[in-house]
Amino acid sequence: MKVSYNWLQTYFDKKLPSPEKLGELLNEHAFELEGLEKTGNDAVLDLKVLPDRAHYALSHKGVASEAAAVTGLSLKPRSLASVPVDASVENVEVRVEDQKLCPRYVARRIDGVHVGDSPKWLKEGLEAIGQRSINSIVDALNFVMFDIGQPLHAFDAEKIKGAIAVRKAKKGEKITLLDGREVELLESDLLIADDEGPLVIAGVKGGKRAEVTSSTRSIIIESANFNPTAVRRTSTRANLRNDSSKRFENEITPSLAGEAMEQVTALILGLSKGAKAGAVTDSYPHPVKSWTVEIDPTYIDAVAGLSLTPKEIKSILTSLSCRVEEKGGAFLVTPPLERLDLRIPEDFADEVGRLHGYDRLQSVETPTIVHVPEDRTFYWSEKAKDALVRLGFSETLLYTLVPKGAFEISYPLASDKSALRERISPKLIESLAMNIRNADLLGLETIKIFEIGRIFPKTGEKTSLALGVALARKKKGVTAESCMKEALTALASALGVTVDGKIETTPHGSVVEIDFDAIIAKLPEKQSLEGITLVPLAKDLRYKPFSPYPYIVRDIAFFTPSGTNAAEVTSFMKEAAHTSAGSLLIKGPSLFDTFEKDGKVSYAFRMIFQSFERTLSDDEANSVMESVYGAVKSKGWHVR
């Protein structure tokens, strides 16, 4: 909600604090301040109004009530005088067929209007909060909506045939909107219609037929209250969310409709010299009554935890224009009609807490109570993870959303994310394939990964354990299957039950997937997390981003005279490689082979090159290597 500082000031006799200070106070006690922008001699505060405060705070009036509470300034009394009525102006005939969906409908005809440009103050006020000026009538309606929060509508009176009906749409009815778009209506949609058909989608959008144009001389103004759910359903379905529907969807008090009609009439009469207003027609069968909530100030204080006296609590509630009567030790609190959010004692505790300031809260420890048992799935999953990590397995957390599965998403974001995974394995195999390509970079001979997570087969959600192994290069006596068997044995001994699964072999490695719920079912409940080995990560651990480009591996082997010190050779190589490759050297040189032959020692080093900006070419790697060879040769060592 964009709020003009100058506009807000009209609610106060005394000067408001600076926009910055006011923004800070509101941010602390009422609404998150999302932006503050200076424009000319005004400032615009962008406040995040959440659904609980949207009943009253999507308006300057509502924000002013909060500004009064947070600054301690008094609101200027507003005159509620009715505008003079001219008996020569026709009354509007209104027929509300669904009072549940339209609790109030106020209408009035104004004759002799001039539809033209708005005066400077009105244009500037609307423009400050990002609204385009359209014409004097539409601007007046918008001004009142942003001022007190009541959406309004105006019809060209001459274009309306017969009475105004508030009714549900008929089957097959259509309406052409102001922007020319045609909308098909459902029988559940609420309409404003005349004898000829739909005029407006109630609370949502006006139709073309009775549009106010520059030649309009007589208008009918609507100030109504519509059911939030009905407006929301229609506006969502027809994709017509706007400032009007937003206010109705959040529910506003029907009492506002009368006040808005008086205000907008006065404004239009002021803008159109010689215009005459008729009497209002007000369909309001069940006027809303104020409600009173009994609260116990000691309970409010206990909940808020602020150590406030009843007197302080009363003064905070009074600052929000609540009426507070004392009865015994209790308070009978009557909030203003627009404060539909204040219904139960906890709502008042929130008002007291935020306005007094949660920063003044003391910290209190909770009492010690009996510890309840740990979740079995969590405990045993973590236990299994410990065992697997010890064996060299790394944990993945892969995507639940996959291309195909028994449970499908209704409106998927992308075709490869249109169902819930039935198994972990397919993604785990993809992960094996990716990681095996990076084995050198990772410094691994074997890629071993696992995941314990939820899967969604046809029978429903369950916990699954999946293991994956792939060998980067052959190693004597080691196969993917043997690694897998070793893992299953270790799991069995960590959990104390047999763990078995069918090993699947794929071109990218081996996987096994096990029903972990079935294993947990055999395991006991635990009273604490003891036994799970925390692997505390160093607090100063910093992640190093990796390059998305391919890397190049190069080896170098050379003979040195007998007795050459390995440490010395390594340190020389480090220096030489760094000098030659600079930042392209991302791993190594690492010594991977040493042997002695004919009184000479052979050393073999491996280096990995990669760029963060581009795919390295072989030529680039070759030129780096030439320079490394040069350095080695300069030592008199013989490159093999």
Next chain:
Amino acid sequence: MKEESPKGHLHPVTSVIREICLIFDRMGFSVATGPELEDEFHNFDALNVPPDHPARDMQDTFWVKTKAGEPRKVLRTHTSSVQIRYMESIAKNPKPFKIIIPGKVFRNEATDTTHEAQFYQLEGLYVNRSVSMAELKGTLERFFKEFLGPETKVRFRSSYFGFVEPGIEVDVTWKGKWLEMLGAGLVHPEVIRAAGLDPKIWKGFAFGMGLDRLVMLRYGVDDIRHLYSGDLRLINQF
């Protein structure tokens, strides 16, 4: 090549979950979990977010198709659904409890370096006969001091979540700046009632936070998507 390191690596999200759970364990909290595929009742209705209420817009939901005649399901949008499930499970014989709920949650939104369709949350719930905002502050302050360091400060700001009243946003100091870290409040009486407990007797506080951003900030991870691609170039750094 040198002998590879025999140890594998826990995913950093798991490590952070463990670290947090152990801190809360010392304050008497136990771990609870619940399903990722939820019904509307546990994910929304029971949490005081009625159908056709603007508060439902606050979360973009993945709806999951079900067979004709079956109620539709959602991928849970928060771990708060487990609050309801836990309270239901003890409603016949209610006793005070403190639980902590880590888990995977889902939001139907476009992904980029800081947004993912799946991420992790951690939620806490304390229920007793009398519970105050001051106890909520005491609990969170102690947690953040242990988790982030003894110099950490905690600040409450007024906010709204349907399932708590009062509802607050919690900021903590991080490297000299205030950072929005968590949503919290006292459990709304309607939520306690929906879960089968008597709100006249039972009160509670609850809090919830996203873990991915925490992991990213703490360790400097530059792209949330790397957390879920199964890439050991990330995982094996932890």
